[in-house]
Amino acid sequence: MxxxxxxxxxxxxxxxxxxxxxxxxxxxxxxxxxxxxxxxxxxxxxxxxxxxxxxxxxxxxxxxxxxxxxxxxxxxxxxxxxxxxxxxxxxxxxxxxxxxxxxxxxxxxxxxxxxxxxxxxxxxxxxxxxxHPTQALLDAYTLTRRLGSLEGRHVAIVGDLTHSRVFRSNVKSLVKLGAEVTVVAPPTLMPAGVSTWSKEAGFATAWDLDEVLPHADAVMMLRVQRERMSGGFFPTAREYTVGYGLTRDRLARLREGTPILHPGPMNRGLEIAPEAADAAASLVLDQxxxxxxxxxxxxxxxxxxxxxxxx
Ligand code: CP
The missing domain is CATH 3.40.50.1370 (Aspartate/ornithine carbamoyltransferase)
Structure with a gap:
């Protein structure tokens, strides 16, 4: 290297x-x-x-x-x-x-x-x-220490994929380590070309967070990067939280102890509820x-x- x-x-x-x-x-x-x-x-x-x-x-x-x-x-x-x-x-x-x-x-x-x-x-x-390769390495390292081998583990990466270098590095490292990865975003924040890339690279894409979460062994929430959205933020913040936020309700529906990751900085109340960010299963500070x-x-x-x- x-x-x-x-x-x-x-x-x-x-x-x-x-x-x-x-x-x-x-x-x-x-x-x-x-x-x-x-x-x-x-x-x-x-x-x-x-x-x-x-x-x-x-x-x-x-x-x-x-x-x-x-x-x-x-x-x-x-x-x-x-x-x-x-x-x-x-x-x-x-x-x-x-x-x-x-x-x-x-x-x-x-x-x-x-x-x-x-x-x-x-x-x-x-x-x-x-x-952002070192972010992906530290995320996978943190998850490995919590879950053991990532082979066959299902990791959901959720949020503003269009603007996320963390997502682009993480899918590569997690797939290399044998994890099954599903990336979830609203259609407006799903990058162009992701469906072709996902087939080549071996990860899945989804729009419905509530269908994905029950099967996740770990959930990685991504920051909504409003500073990179010159054309405005659609959906609205409220719609985003309802559709794609790790809210208190969704937190309660995760399997007990499901690790929660976020690379930071967090938009508390937008993509992640404070209760999720500070939950016992949150790995944010471990990261x-x-x-x-x-x-x-x-x-x-x-x-x-x-x-x-x-x-
Ligand atoms: N995760 C991350 O890259 O955070 P900073 O922008 O604070 O370095």
Whole structure:
């Protein structure tokens, strides 16, 4: 693995290897032994052209807990606000001698493009509506820790699929790990071409959430991304919640203990009721915690070379 731009870059075996390392990192995290020397002397830059709470801070923590020097640069406060191009920006920061680049950008394909301009490993931390591979890895890692093997498990991914890079990465990783995936959205938020893609990739599509939920071993709710809807939001928020929200009523109809995931940030009361977000079966904060361990694992495998994980 030279870069992590898409879940296409990793096989099922490589995902399992990343999970094994993440489990070691998680144990380190739990035992409060917070620093490993694996990336001592390496420098990682987090280049975020879109806002982030979870991804940016967990990559920063992950790098620091592996003893890397971590630099954060966002569009606001960098010379991109003066019109500097993406190419000039990444060539400039890599000329300073960084060893790895973590990047979020609003343009689909931006991370792939950057990986062709520079010689250091690039991690895609979300590119437009294309992919968010580390989110998918941490989601599958969290589910695996809760359910054991995902082989034959039925995962429902529900929500604004059109604008979701999380959905696009998650179907790939979950199918690779043997899960049966059904994606559910209103027709207006079902991406063009999904029916062809679903047949090729081996997942199902549905419009009726109430038909899918009783059969789900896990439910992943997605954020309604109103900031990406230039033409307005249809259905209305109220109609959306009635048709596709994980409401209190639907929560009561899930099989007991069905894990509930959401990548965050959540629109409480729109796609997920507070009672579902905070339910005993909710894995939302487990996902956040796993994000550090999984990102440590990714940085370690991309940047550590032959050096060991030992404390
Ligand atoms: N899930 C996710 O990518 O969250 P942030 O936008 O806060 O990083």
């Amino acid at each position: 030279r870069h992590l731009l898409s879940i296409d870059d990793v096989s099922a075996d490589e995902i399992r290897m990343l999970f094994d390392t993440a489990a070691e990192m998680h144990d380190v995290q739990r035992r409060q032994v917070k620093k490993l020397p694996a990336l001592r002397g390496r420098t990682v830059i987090n280049l975020f052209f879109e806002d982030s709470t979870r991804t940016r801070s967990s990559f920063e923590i992950a790098g620091k807990w592996l003893s890397a020097d971590v630099i954060n640069l966002s569009a606001k406060g960098s010379s991109t606000s003066k019109g500097e191009s993406l190419r000039d920006t990444v060539l400039t920061v890599t000329a300073m001698g960084v060893d790895g680049l973590v990047m979020r950008h609003s343009a689909s394909g931006a991370a792939e493009q950057v990986s062709r301009w520079i010689d250091v490993p690039v991690v895609n931390a979300g590119d437009g509506t294309h992919e 956040v915690s796993a994000g550090v361990a999984v990102r440590m694992s990714v940085l370690y495998h991309l940047l550590a070379g032959d050096e060991g994980v030992s404390a």
